[in-house]
Amino acid sequence: MTGMKKALLDAETRRWLADITSGRVRYDEPMSLHTSFRVGGPAEAFVEVKSADELVALVSGLAVKDAPYHVVGGGTNLIVTDAGISGVVICLKPYISDMVIEDVGSSHARVTVSAGTSLPLFCSHAIRNGLKGMNFALGIPGTVGGAIRMNAGTALGWISDVLDSILVLYPSGRLERIGRNSLSFSYRKLTLPQSFGENSFSHETIIVSGRFSLVRENAIDLKQAAGEILRNRKHRQPMSLLSAGCIFKNPSTGKTAGELIDLCGLKGRKIGGAEISIKHANFIVNTGSATAADILALMDSMRQIVDQQFHVNLEPEVIVIGN
Numbered sequence: 412m413t414g415m416k417k418a419l420l421d422a423e424t425r426r427w428l429a430d431i432t433s434g435r436v437r438y439d440e441p442m443s444l445h446t447s448f449r450v451g452g453p454a455e456a457f458v459e460v461k462s463a464d465e466l467v468a469l470v471s472g473l474a475v476k477d478a479p480y481h482v483v484g485g486g487t488n489l490i491v492t493d494a495g496i497s498g499v500v501i502c503l504k505p506y507i508s509d510m511v512i513e514d515v516g517s518s519h520a521r522v523t524v525s526a527g528t529s530l531p532l533f534c535s536h537a538i539r540n541g542l543k544g545m546n547f548a549l550g551i552p553g554t555v556g557g558a559i560r561m562n563a564g565t566a567l568g569w570i571s572d573v574l575d576s577i578l579v580l581y582p583s584g585r586l587e588r589i590g591r592n593s594l595s596f597s598y599r600k601l602t603l604p605q606s607f608g609e610n611s612f613s614h615e616t617i618i619v620s621g622r623f624s625l626v627r628e629n630a631i632d633l634k635q636a637a638g639e640i641l642r643n644r645k646h647r648q649p650m651s652l653l654s655a656g657c658i659f660k661n662p663s664t665g666k667t668a669g670e671l672i673d674l675c676g677l678k679g680r681k682i683g684g685a686e687i688s689i690k691h692a693n694f695i696v697n698t699g700s701a702t703a704a705d706i707l708a709l710m711d712s713m714r715q716i717v718d719q720q721f722h723v724n725l726e727p728e729v730i731v732i733g734n
């Protein structure tokens with residue numbers, strides 16, 4: 412344990428949570444069950460929301476009670492500290508999940524996808540329906556909401572390339588559709604514009620769905636291309652081990668984070684149960700017994716060594732949350 416968990420929910424809020432979720436709220440839920448790294452201490456309260464209506468009622472109620480909450484999707488880009496998270500963790504997976512395809516002329520389609528939908532499922536659904544645009548994301552785990560928030564991407568493209576608009580939920584309970592032109596995307600980040608009332612993106616603003624613009628294409632061709640992309644990824648990354656994908660962002664110029672870490676001879680270096688992947692130097696893998704503290708300590712040592720040798724300050728790509 413790296414610290415004490417602070418309880419922020421009073422008895423009245425706990426009763427209200429049990430009521431509004433029909434008893435589904437779970438207390439002291441280990442976040443290691445909800446992160447791809449399989450580390451993380453308990454969430455004070457954990458709710459898998461069942462519907463958009465329930466989400467609106469939950470978020471606006473928590474805001475009135477001034478009770479903190481944090482939204483998560485698939486937990487595939489997260490390190491939750493060993494001390495856990497105070498307040499309510501709202502998980503959109505697996506229930507806030509559906510996809511609706513509308514034709515726009517004969518060559519395009521608009522696809523509206525709920526935030527809790529699995530991103531791999533969306534990619535394969537697009538292929539099956541002969542819709543081009545999502546192949547870049549093949550092999551990225553997690554949810555559509557998390558992918559939009561992180562502006563997930565690969566060398567083949569970013570989610571911002573195909574996104575038309577998003578529906579967001581503010582803490583006040585207000586829903587708003589925001590068009591692509593009013594959204595500011597950068598490397599692994601979405602920032603909402605100041606002009607949208609509730610100011611910049613905070614952990615309290617929730618993406619409820621995304622609307623994507625995809626192009627009609629032959630499904631067999633798309634499937635063939637997809638096979639190649641997935642084979643490539645499997646070859647380069649430790650896909651079957653416990654990780655959160657790339658740990659650091661690539662510097663804007665020069666060598667990639669993975670190249671710098673590799674040049675420092677760090678592949679295979681271990682702290683506790685956390686190890687720098689032999690296959691890809693920008694991946695840390697949990698060999699089975701890692702704690703969040705092991706992973707964070709390994710990240711610190713990687714940053715220090717790369718800074719000493721190359722004078723490059725690596726910036727984390729993973730999001731760290733918790734006490």
Ligand SMILES: Cc1cc2nc3c(=O)[nH]c(=O)nc-3n(C[C@H](O)[C@H](O)[C@H](O)COP(=O)(O)OP(=O)(O)OC[C@H]3O[C@@H](n4cnc5c(N)ncnc54)[C@H](O)[C@@H]3O)c2cc1C
Pocket residue numbers: 447481482483484485486487488489503526550551552553554555556557558559560561562563564565614616617618619649650654655656657730
């Ligand atoms: C093996 C592996 C390979 C990966 N490869 C890639 C890759 O190639 N490219 C890439 O970009 N990423 C990659 N990742 C990282 C990760 O999968 C992506 O960032 C993914 O999009 C995160 O989605 P998630 O649902 O798991 O988000 P989470 O990890 O649950 O959350 C990430 C952040 O988004 C916020 N968030 C989640 N849902 C919402 C929502 N509905 N509204 C508002 N905020 C929300 C959370 O609060 C958190 O700050 C990889 C991860 C793994 C494990």
